[in-house]
Amino acid sequence: MEKTLVILAAGMGSRFGGMKQTYPVGPNGEFIMDYSIYSAIKYGFTKVVFVIREEYLDLFKSTIGKRIEGKIKVSYVFQSLNDIPKGFKVPKERVKPWGTAHAIYETRKEINDKFGVITADDYYGDDAFRVLSEHLDNSDNYLIVGYPIGKTLSENGSVKRGVIISDNNKVVSIIESSCIKINRKVECTPLDTSKNKFMVPLKQDVSMLMNGFTKDIIYTISKSMKEDFTKHKDNLLNYEMLLPDILDKEIKNGKTIDVVSTTSKWVGMTYKSDSIYLSKHILSDIRKKIYPKNLWD
DSSP, X not given: OOOEEEEEOOOOOTTTTXXXXXXXXXXXXXXXXXXXXXXHHHTTOOEEEEEEOGGGHHHHIIIIIHHHTTTSEEEEEEOOTTOSOTTOOOOTTOOSOOOHHHHHXXXXXXXXXXXXXXXXXXXXXXXXHHXXXXXXXXXXXXXXXXXXXXXXXXXXXXXXXXXXXXXXXXXXXXXXXXXXXXXXXXXXXXXXXXXXXXXXXXXXXXXXXXXXEOTHHHHHHHHHHHHHHHXXXXXXXXXXXXXXXXXXXXXXXXXXXXXXEOSSOOEEOSSTTHHHHHHHHXXXXXXXXXXXXXXXX
């Protein structure tokens, strides 16, 4: 089985003030995704597909591409604003990519079997790739790698999280919410204003956009794109096609999606100041022998 890791790296990083994807955080100038790819290779992935903006191709090839040549098969695909269903036009003012589900759609010519999906600017931790790999090896169900919400919160205020409601490790729903810690619980305010606030324990799983799929998810996204572009045809300037929305719709249609928790700590990097903490966390993982200091030597 060709086990592929898709890395979504076409985001613009507006709050970060630059390209998070290629910002050095490791002791030898490694990017976050260097560590993701290292763990992916360790647990049996045989191909990596970068989803990028076309203007970033030379940068990716000369940096991380050069580092992993000969270690894993590499492909690049572009997330294009013009790759949309026939009959629709891209608004002239539109600059932002169409969203995470559309990014996965762009890999359709590169995916031959089961695959995992992550973002380029999230540090997922080594154990998460073990969980992802073992699930792809042993199940045809879709997967969300779950992280305890208490370990993903910010000390500086609320954060947006996909809160997973599950039953016996099967996802019942994903509620996109604004979340903040209150005492020893987390208050979640759904982004869908028709839903009420709710409280969850610190150990409640959330989705940090680390998923496992069979190839049929791409057909599902393609079908949903046509429906959604029709539905949002008068607001395509701001419309985004997000993966959690696709998965929630699939669950309602009877699709089984597993959630498996990881012991890894997730670390995000929204602002440049976050990189200081992330670099310290990486050094801690190096001291624990989770990653070598010289990653690609």
